[in-house]
Amino acid sequence: MSRTPDEPVPRYALADAARAARMIRRLRAEAGDPDLDARFPADVVDDADVDAVVEYTHTHRRVSALVRAAELEHRALLVQYQHQRDSAAYERRLFAVLETGYQLGVRPASYGDPMGLHSRQAVYQRRTRLARQRAAAGVSDRELGDEGRAQDWLDEHTAELRALADVLIDHRDALLDLVDGEPARQELARNIDAAGTLMSSRRPSLEFCGAVAYAVHALRPGAARPAPDPAVQEQLAWGLRLLW
Numbered sequence: 001m002s003r004t005p006d007e008p009v010p011r012y013a014l015a016d017a018a019r020a021a022r023m024i025r026r027l028r029a030e031a032g033d034p035d036l037d038a039r040f041p042a043d044v045v046d047d048a049d050v051d052a053v054v055e056y057t058h059t060h061r062r063v064s065a066l067v068r069a070a071e072l073e074h075r076a077l078l079v080q081y082q083h084q085r086d087s088a089a090y091e092r093r094l095f096a097v098l099e100t101g102y103q104l105g106v107r108p109a110s111y112g113d114p115m116g117l118h119s120r121q122a123v124y125q126r127r128t129r130l131a132r133q134r135a136a137a138g139v140s141d142r143e144l145g146d147e148g149r150a151q152d153w154l155d156e157h158t159a160e161l162r163a164l165a166d167v168l169i170d171h172r173d174a175l176l177d178l179v180d181g182e183p184a185r186q187e188l189a190r191n192i193d194a195a196g197t198l199m200s201s202r203r204p205s206l207e208f209c210g211a212v213a214y215a216v217h218a219l220r221p222g223a224a225r226p227a228p229d230p231a232v233q234e235q236l237a238w239g240l241r242l243l244w
């Protein structure tokens with residue numbers, strides 16, 4: 001079935017890639033591909049097998065054009081799976097670099113420049129965007145960037161997110177005193193204030209979730225002193241488990 005131009009690309013799992021590889025193998029076997037048994041993975045069980053199948057279809061062409069045309073839709077799915085897999089891995093690694101730089105207080109431009117992030121604001125925006133995606137999608141092992149599934153999660157956890165935002169807003173000044181360093185305090189204040197501005201919308205947005213998640217993360221043990229109010233401590237600890 002054809003898709004509309006604005007319909008999002010499906011998210012593919014390893015099982016989808018394995019099915020596509022089996023279809024290609026069947027087509028090649030029926031066509032008598034002489035290289036099949038020696039070169040084509042017998043079973044696709046991991047990403048290395050997927051890569052091997054993609055490489056095989058690119059380099060082994062001793063079958064008719066009709067067979068190669070028939071396998072093309074399955075080959076395309078494999079390539080899209082690779083793209084999604086590699087993009088998710090890249091974003092995880094990128095977030096790790098940005099988060100480490102923030103935690104260590106390294107000058108943002110020094111590690112942002114090699115990635116095309118040439119200002120403190122650019123580094124901040126990229127890090128907070130990735131944090132929002134992790135908070136909204138990562139909690140259920142969903143792929144980064146899958147905004148439809150992320151919104152489903154947000155809708156299911158509206159009450160919890162707003163309760164966390166209430167704690168952050170009601171105790172804003174006391175929470176800011178728990179963080180050392182003016183840049184860290186300013187960023188925490190920005191996220192708490194953003195949470196307050198965005199929480200009035202009917203449905204929670206990725207931006208609202210990200211602001212709450214990043215504020216809670218900034219107040220985690222080891223990055224900030226414990227809140228003097230045990231109830232606030234408990235609420236922040238629960239929020240950290242929920243969002244991270």
